[in-house]
Amino acid sequence: MRIFLLHVMAILWKDIRYELRSRQTWLGMGMFVLLVLVIFNFTFDLRVDNVSAVAPGVLWIAFIFASLLGLGRTLAAEREQHSMDRLLLCPVDRKAIYLAKLLGNLLFIGVVEIVALPIYALLFNVPLPAALLLIVLLGTLGIATIGTLFSVMAAATHARELLLPILVFPLIVPVVISVVRATQQLMAPTVNEPPWIGLLIAFDVIFLSISMLTFQYVVEE
Amino acid sequence: MALTKQATDMISPAEEHLNSVDRGHPARLPIAALILGGLSCIGMLASIWLIFFYTPIDALQGVTQRIFYFHVPTAWTGMLGFVVMTVASIVYLIKPDERLDWIARASGEVGAVFLTFLLITGSLWGKPIWGAWWVWDPKLTAALILWFMFIGYLMLRSYMGRTPESARVGAVWSIVGVIDVPIIYFSVLWWRGQHPGPQITSDGGLPPAAVLTLMVSLATFTLLYCFLMVLVYQLQRLQTQAQRLHAIVE
Amino acid sequence: MQGSIYLVIAYAIVWLGLFAYLAFLSMRIRGVQTELAAVEELVRESQEKKENNYGN
Numbered sequence: 001m002r003i004f005l006l007h008v009m010a011i012l013w014k015d016i017r018y019e020l021r022s023r024q025t026w027l028g029m030g031m032f033v034l035l036v037l038v039i040f041n042f043t044f045d046l047r048v049d050n051v052s053a054v055a056p057g058v059l060w061i062a063f064i065f066a067s068l069l070g071l072g073r074t075l076a077a078e079r080e081q082h083s084m085d086r087l088l089l090c091p092v093d094r095k096a097i098y099l100a101k102l103l104g105n106l107l108f109i110g111v112v113e114i115v116a117l118p119i120y121a122l123l124f125n126v127p128l129p130a131a132l133l134l135i136v137l138l139g140t141l142g143i144a145t146i147g148t149l150f151s152v153m154a155a156a157t158h159a160r161e162l163l164l165p166i167l168v169f170p171l172i173v174p175v176v177i178s179v180v181r182a183t184q185q186l187m188a189p190t191v192n193e194p195p196w197i198g199l200l201i202a203f204d205v206i207f208l209s210i211s212m213l214t215f216q217y218v219v220e221e
Numbered sequence: 222m223a224l225t226k227q228a229t230d231m232i233s234p235a236e237e238h239l240n241s242v243d244r245g246h247p248a249r250l251p252i253a254a255l256i257l258g259g260l261s262c263i264g265m266l267a268s269i270w271l272i273f274f275y276t277p278i279d280a281l282q283g284v285t286q287r288i289f290y291f292h293v294p295t296a297w298t299g300m301l302g303f304v305v306m307t308v309a310s311i312v313y314l315i316k317p318d319e320r321l322d323w324i325a326r327a328s329g330e331v332g333a334v335f336l337t338f339l340l341i342t343g344s345l346w347g348k349p350i351w352g353a354w355w356v357w358d359p360k361l362t363a364a365l366i367l368w369f370m371f372i373g374y375l376m377l378r379s380y381m382g383r384t385p386e387s388a389r390v391g392a393v394w395s396i397v398g399v400i401d402v403p404i405i406y407f408s409v410l411w412w413r414g415q416h417p418g419p420q421i422t423s424d425g426g427l428p429p430a431a432v433l434t435l436m437v438s439l440a441t442f443t444l445l446y447c448f449l450m451v452l453v454y455q456l457q458r459l460q461t462q463a464q465r466l467h468a469i470v471e
Numbered sequence: 472m473q474g475s476i477y478l479v480i481a482y483a484i485v486w487l488g489l490f491a492y493l494a495f496l497s498m499r500i501r502g503v504q505t506e507l508a509a510v511e512e513l514v515r516e517s518q519e520k521k522e523n524n525y526g527n
Contacts, residue, residue, distance in 0.1 A: 153390055163376070166373060
């Protein structure tokens with residue numbers, strides 16, 4: 001168990017060091033999220049009375065696209081380093097590789113989201129309750145588990161980057177529904193709502209389990 | 222002399238393949254395909270007769286309701302196709318046999334075809350009944366995502382070619398999908414629960430004549446599915462053979 | 472009745488679609504069979520060439 005965690009940390013630390021070198025990517029992703037939020041102002045009529053109906057959707061579209069950008073970015077980094085091929089040669093538990101990649105993606109996307117949230121609150125004039133952070137974390141986890149599974153698959157098999165959104169979007173629909181409804185609940189609570197946060201946790205657990213169990217089949221030669 | 226004897230004793234892999242390849246009468250279809258094709262034709266004729274001349278006209282929806290007898294079987298075969306694809310893929314992961322992979326790919330293709338018909342018939346049924354070409358009700362939405370699953374599978378397999386890695390990746394995709402699609406169905410159900418939309422299935426019980434028609438139609442489509450499966454399986458087998466021979470020659 | 476137009480179109484699409492798909496399938500199968508025959512010829516030729524080389 002200890003060795004497992006050591007492996008995870010080692011791989012994660014390697015990835016973090018690599019990402020810290022390329023500061024332009026962080027800036028690029030941050031700007032992207034900001035621009036998406038701004039463009040929505042022109043595409044939707046966001047007056048005060050229907051803000052709670054539209055704003056959560058806007059936030060999550062921005063986050064989903066940012067996540068896919070982030071996943072695509074780590075995919076490209078993998079390819080540049082050819083580290084996946086070398087990593088697979090080592091006697092490392094495949095689950096450790098997956099977990100390390102997942103945590104790396106979560107960190108990467110999470111940092112961008114944390115920066116974007118205050119800007120979102122500012123632009124749309126909405127409050128930022130602490131519970132929103134939990135929802136963002138759970139939602140990003142859901143997207144990242146599926147996304148990491150398929151982005152590593154794409155890296156290991158040298159597949160096209162364009163394939164990633166095509167594969168990931170249909171699968172994350174339940175997470176998207178839950179996360180947007182949970183955010184809406186936070187802004188404008190209604191009665192008789194299913195427990196979206198509980199469902200989110202359930203989805204995360206299910207997706208994480210499947211991804212960890214099937215990951216080895218996707219990378220083995 | 223000894224050297225030449227030794228040389229001619231060696232059989233190259235190409236020669237070995239030519240000697241052992243199962244020719245399977247390439248000019249003719251396998252017997253199973255002919256039988257299934259014939260049965261499907263009979264079944265289709267029987268279904269058409271039942272649908273248009275035997276079943277009573279629905280009181281609420283009128284003549285348009287008859288689309289139901291083609292719409293429901295396409296849903297059934299689509300789901301059957303997905304299940305077959307997933308089971309074949311999972312067994313492939315345990316015991317890699319390329320025939321299982323051929324079954325999986327064939328089921329992916331045939332299932333995609335039937336699901337396309339499902340979406341089209343669903344849309345054409347919805348327009349006169351509810352006045353909308355599309356509604357985001359749980360069944361149709363889940364069907365749409367299932368369609369994306371099939372298309373994603375076909376794109377993935379086509380892009381990655383005929384390798385064991387490709388088969389494994391396809392298997393993982395099917396496994397994730399088979400768990401995800403029911404989850405999607407329930408998510409949309411709970412999401413839409415607040416604003417109940419139009420229901421797709423005919424409410425209440427069906428008269429016995431309608432039940433019979435539906436059963437016959439389901440059986441016909443299942444036969445059709447099996448027929449198409451045999452054909453596409455043949456296609457996959459031949460394509461794999463051709464690819465293997467290409468590799469030998471090059 | 473207006474609704475029957477949709478009925479007709481729906482059944483027509485399914486029928487035409489099925490036949491179109493069958494035609495598409497048979498086209499592909501025939502294509503692969505031709506290709507297979509051609510490649511088998513190539514393999515046989517390269518076999519004969521090799522045997523001639525060993526014989527000499």
